[in-house]
Amino acid sequence: MSEETFPINIWINEERLEALNKAGVAGMTKDVLAGLKVIQVPANPSQRDDLLKRYPMAKCDTATTKTIELLPREVKDQLLELVLKKGSVDVVGDLLASLS
Amino acid sequence: MVDNALSPHGGTIIERLEEPKAAKERIKGLPSLPIRSQLAREVVSIGYGYFSPLEGFMTQADVDSVVKKMTLASGYVWSIPIVFDVEERQIQELGVKQGDTLLLTYEGNPLATLDIEEVFSYDLDVMAENVYGTKEDKHPGVRRTRAYAGRFLGGKVTIVNPPKINPPFDRFFYPPRLLREEFSRRDWKRVVAHQTRNVPHTGHEWLMKGAWFEANADAVLVNAVIGEKRAGDYIDEAIIVTHDALRTAGYFAENIHMTSLLFWDMRYAGPREAVFHAIVRKNLGCTHHMFGRDHAGVGTYYDSYAAHRIFEELPDLGIYPVKAFEWFYCPECAGIAYEEQCGHKEAAQRFSGSLIRSIIQDGVQPPRLLFRPEVFELVMESAEKYGGGSPFVTESYLERGDPVMTVPAL
Numbered sequence: 001m002s003e004e005t006f007p008i009n010i011w012i013n014e015e016r017l018e019a020l021n022k023a024g025v026a027g028m029t030k031d032v033l034a035g036l037k038v039i040q041v042p043a044n045p046s047q048r049d050d051l052l053k054r055y056p057m058a059k060c061d062t063a064t065t066k067t068i069e070l071l072p073r074e075v076k077d078q079l080l081e082l083v084l085k086k087g088s089v090d091v092v093g094d095l096l097a098s099l100s
Numbered sequence: 101m102v103d104n105a106l107s108p109h110g111g112t113i114i115e116r117l118e119e120p121k122a123a124k125e126r127i128k129g130l131p132s133l134p135i136r137s138q139l140a141r142e143v144v145s146i147g148y149g150y151f152s153p154l155e156g157f158m159t160q161a162d163v164d165s166v167v168k169k170m171t172l173a174s175g176y177v178w179s180i181p182i183v184f185d186v187e188e189r190q191i192q193e194l195g196v197k198q199g200d201t202l203l204l205t206y207e208g209n210p211l212a213t214l215d216i217e218e219v220f221s222y223d224l225d226v227m228a229e230n231v232y233g234t235k236e237d238k239h240p241g242v243r244r245t246r247a248y249a250g251r252f253l254g255g256k257v258t259i260v261n262p263p264k265i266n267p268p269f270d271r272f273f274y275p276p277r278l279l280r281e282e283f284s285r286r287d288w289k290r291v292v293a294h295q296t297r298n299v300p301h302t303g304h305e306w307l308m309k310g311a312w313f314e315a316n317a318d319a320v321l322v323n324a325v326i327g328e329k330r331a332g333d334y335i336d337e338a339i340i341v342t343h344d345a346l347r348t349a350g351y352f353a354e355n356i357h358m359t360s361l362l363f364w365d366m367r368y369a370g371p372r373e374a375v376f377h378a379i380v381r382k383n384l385g386c387t388h389h390m391f392g393r394d395h396a397g398v399g400t401y402y403d404s405y406a407a408h409r410i411f412e413e414l415p416d417l418g419i420y421p422v423k424a425f426e427w428f429y430c431p432e433c434a435g436i437a438y439e440e441q442c443g444h445k446e447a448a449q450r451f452s453g454s455l456i457r458s459i460i461q462d463g464v465q466p467p468r469l470l471f472r473p474e475v476f477e478l479v480m481e482s483a484e485k486y487g488g489g490s491p492f493v494t495e496s497y498l499e500r501g502d503p504v505m506t507v508p509a510l
Contacts, residue, residue: 011462033449034467057332063394064450069458076462
């Protein structure tokens with residue numbers, strides 16, 4: 001059985017979409033919620049706990065969406081930069097490594 | 101045997117407001133005690149009758165009965181202890197004893213008097229476990245309870261100097277008597293209350309409209325809880341003006357929607373807090389109260405629908421609970437849908453207030469089907485006007501934000 005993951009939603013505005021287009025990875029976005037674009041970066045349970053401890057204002061919406069929300073915008077920007085660099089959404093480990 | 105169905109609770113709106121001239125005389129020579137913002141808000145709520153039939157802070161008999169039986173000593177249902185805590189040191193310094201009257205000051209000015217009927221202690225673990233169903237410090241209500249100073253003063257409160265409610269909140273401050281008069285003027289006989297501490301998204305709007313239908317109501321009363329804030333919450337100014345905007349922008353007809361406020365620091369007591377909300381909104385003149393999933397809950401301490409079921413165990417409270425269940429955004433229906441009604445469950449797109457906040461925090465405007473553009477504009481306007489650029493509570497907002505109420509010099 002694969003480990004449960006908790007996506008971090010990076011919501012895509014025009015600025016972010018331009019960066020994704022430039023890097024040729026705009027196809028990684030998904031259309032959700034009435035056409036809103038998002039990149040979902042998965043976190044495993046231990047990464048989720050680490051993030052929630054580092055950023056107490058963030059929360060894991062266990063009741064509705066099972067996603068990690070309300071991470072500071074600069075953290076989302078960092079995650080997006082890593083996505084652009086790696087061409088992969090598997091970047092939470094890299095983020096945490098850069099923070100420790 | 102008391103009649104819990106009486107509206108207001110106990111049959112009378114308890115207003116404890118001294119005339120200005122008499123107030124000056126009343127406070128002469130009284131020992132004064134500065135109070136923190138939570139107690140100031142509760143003094144206001146007691147003095148204006150939101151907490152009827154309470155006339156003041158609870159004595160030990162009331163606290164014990166509320167904690168263990170969920171009723172006042174008189175027998176009226178009441179679910180949350182309303183207590184005035186004080187350090188033993190302050191009692192000694194002021195020489196406070198039963199029969200004395202204290203002048204309660206807020207930010208340096210007289211606010212109210214407290215006629216001390218009793219000085220007592222109470223086991224805070226017993227209080228926490230009964231009210232919140234847990235003793236874990238992770239629960240914010242338990243933390244609040246454990247943070248109480250060691251002693252309590254019970255007795256009647258009288259406001260001697262009405263607070264000034266500052267813009268933009270002033271036009272939403274309708275104490276029970278005034279609000280009941282307003283309902284009567286508008287010929288609203290059936291009013292369903294919507295409890296909020298959030299900027300409304302279309303899910304909220306849908307639930308309010310559903311509750312209006314279900315209650316066959318004349319109107320929806322949005323009653324926004326204004327109290328202690330945590331970093332990351334929406335700022336209070338944004339919450340109150342955006343709810344009003346649902347009417348001014350036409351999402352609710354002019355004659356079926358009204359926004360108001362309640363001074364209260366959320367306890368996150370789940371089902372017990374739902375009962376408290378019902379009683380307060382009954383005092384405001386509401387006949388129905390909407391309860392969604394996880395009403396006033398926190399974390400996983402309460403079952404999602406515990407706040408629905410608790411009313412089945414209580415006598416008729418004279419306010420009917422309107423129960424709201426699961427909803428989602430349906431791309432096929434192109435709108436919000438109830439899970440029980442919509443046949444496109446496989447396409448359901450779920451969202452929450454936290455998710456919308458997350459979108460806004462990322463600098464993205466949510467689609468109009470989730471978040472009304474007029475609401476978004478007002479959120480951003482409130483951010484500039486009141487939030488130092490952020491629609492969310494920041495440390496600087498907590499330190500320097502304009503106060504919701506001020507107490508003028510007497």
